[in-house]
Amino acid sequence: MNKDYQSLIHSWMNENRVVGIELLQKLVRNRSIQTNEYEAQQVIINHLQKLDLEIDEWEVTGDIFTHPYFCSTRKSFLKSPNVVGVKRGIGKGKSIILNGHIDVVPEGDVTQWTDDPYSGKIEGGRMYGRGTTDMKGGTVSLLLAIQALKELGIQLNGDVIFQSVIEEESGGAGTLGTLLRGYKADAAIIPEPTNMKIFPRQQGSMWFRLTVKGRSAHGGTRYEGVSAIEKSMVVIQELQNLEKARNARIVDPLYENTPIPIPINLGVIKGGDWPSSVADEVIIEGRIGVAPDEEMRHAQEELRLCLKNLENIDRWFREKPVGLDWFGARWVPGTIDEDHPLMGILQSKFEQVKQTDPKIEASPWGTDGGLLEKLGGIPVIVFGPGTTEIAHFPNEYIELERMFEVAEIIALTLIEWCGVNR
């Protein structure tokens, strides 16, 4: 039975390379950064219409702004719709959510790109452009899987709920909106760029901003001041120690190939405004990883205590404690039982298609999966084409073959998870 479906779907994918490539190119050429998602969502809707799905397009609003899981700087989502397309099953099957985000991070410094960041140029089996890997490629895999089943006349028992959400890159208000609108399922797959590894665990993360104080003085008499730059070095060292301590506690074998399972990354530093003055303030911005089974609050408390402990290392911090501000984005961690049936199905379909065992790891970053699990009670697996290394960077690309392989694996997974009547 499986063998038949596999060869059918494999052939369909081979015959529909152009469909997938054209769809991805259309999506990539729409610069769907935050607040600019509208046109790309219309591309999605146009495609969903061809697949005979029940389409739901709406702007997130209302109670969401006061929801405890809400995290966004936006005051309105006007013209930034969420899109859901439902393929109803014929009954008595398990349902599944297939979730992808339409928002992309900005292209950054254009001069670092070889081509236009939204070119969708194809070269050497790769398509280039912001969002190819994170994660319009994964979204196309989902749509190809659904389309293959439709065109091959394979009717599922359970419902397939395809979601194209906004705001994943900025705190998950889009996926939160789908939950508040009532979308639930027995499980979910999110094809974020895992490089085709299977992630039953998802790390959470939070952004923070530290304010390190000094005292100004003329650089020629710098001993009369206190350098916020020098004090920052003490702060950074303590954060490195905290990172070590937090990671030493991680014993999950899924992290055994990960050098630092839950990193503390310091991404931005800025301070001082004159070369020959002593800097009186340095701002450091970073992200702290949250273990899949850890409460966000616990990670916050550990960072707070680490900064508090600076007072025992350097008396200066008693006078001027380091300021701590949780700002910007936040991703809730998530986890699915490794024995969950969907895990077994996805692994076996991977083996069928790839003729090798899948790698099973824990994700080094957050996704909307944490929200689906923690708030919606929906078990989530993250599995998709594309790779983290090139997400968010210039010359982002995706290996097109991986996108079709993932589509094939997901189509086969849907057949087994949702069930079919032959």
Next chain:
Amino acid sequence: MNKDYQSLIHSWMNENRVVGIELLQKLVRNRSIQTNEYEAQQVIINHLQKLDLEIDEWEVTGDIFTHPYFCSTRKSFLKSPNVVGVKRGIGKGKSIILNGHIDVVPEGDVTQWTDDPYSGKIEGGRMYGRGTTDMKGGTVSLLLAIQALKELGIQLNGDVIFQSVIEEESGGAGTLGTLLRGYKADAAIIPEPTNMKIFPRQQGSMWFRLTVKGRSAHGGTRYEGVSAIEKSMVVIQELQNLEKARNARIVDPLYENTPIPIPINLGVIKGGDWPSSVADEVIIEGRIGVAPDEEMRHAQEELRLCLKNLENIDRWFREKPVGLDWFGARWVPGTIDEDHPLMGILQSKFEQVKQTDPKIEASPWGTDGGLLEKLGGIPVIVFGPGTTEIAHFPNEYIELERMFEVAEIIALTLIEWCGVNR
């Protein structure tokens, strides 16, 4: 003889408090930051006219732009005149240059000022405002000294060359301009804010910009990148070691009360642009102090070698050497023989007026004195009212009494240095 002059001048100063205060207030209320010096220079010229000086007002131009000592980002000094006023002696006396700069550094963050930064408000014996201490107060001391001699009918043998120059805060193009225009003298006094200490040595300094490279990665997999922020910590530590080594060589007793005679100050740091990305570049800007008897080139070479040596500490720097750029301002160091006659005269006049010994130290910062000495061959002493601690900072002020005391000491010094026929 001295006793007579002293009481005459002391009385004149007492009777002319209002003259000095009004003049300083007028100067402070003109925001003479770089490129905006014109109006403040007109205040100077108006005052010089009352003193019957030969006035020379000109805009620096021509050969100066290619002069080896030229240091400025400006391409033109149009509407930024230098002003010199010469009081010719009646002959056979030694000449002197009295040099003050009219430019002030910008006021910075206005919210940190209690009053308008250009208020010239008087409270508790202090006048507040940008430029009061650095160094319009010192300039007023010079003008009061000249005015006292004139109004008391004291005719000097040697010439007094008063200079109100532009660009001291940005590399000395104004004073360089006076030298190129031919102004020379047997000695010079610059009343920068020494808190009435006598500085026969002047530290030089230069600004530098370091570019520390990293390699970007997602913060969740930060071990795949190289953090330019972490590498900066290595660089900063080596610069601290260089500062220690350079200062360990300073044996001049004039520095014995100075914790760090020639500091390396790191004043600005900025790097990275996203909290959850690994920073791929950090820029550090600072100043390196140059010892009074050191060649600028020697200090530059030591810094270059220090950065080169990073390659032996961390292999990363072989791949990505730290970039070094000498930019912005530069002050040439200077020194006068401690046995120079002007040193003796100034000390004895200080003792007469203050009834205590002056403190003799080496300056912790650069002035235009280095140019006068190195290029003009003119021995220079730096001695003035005001204090470094508040120069360049919010709520800059000057103790008005100190301004009048310095005026008195300089007037008496002129009488003895330039000579009088009774």
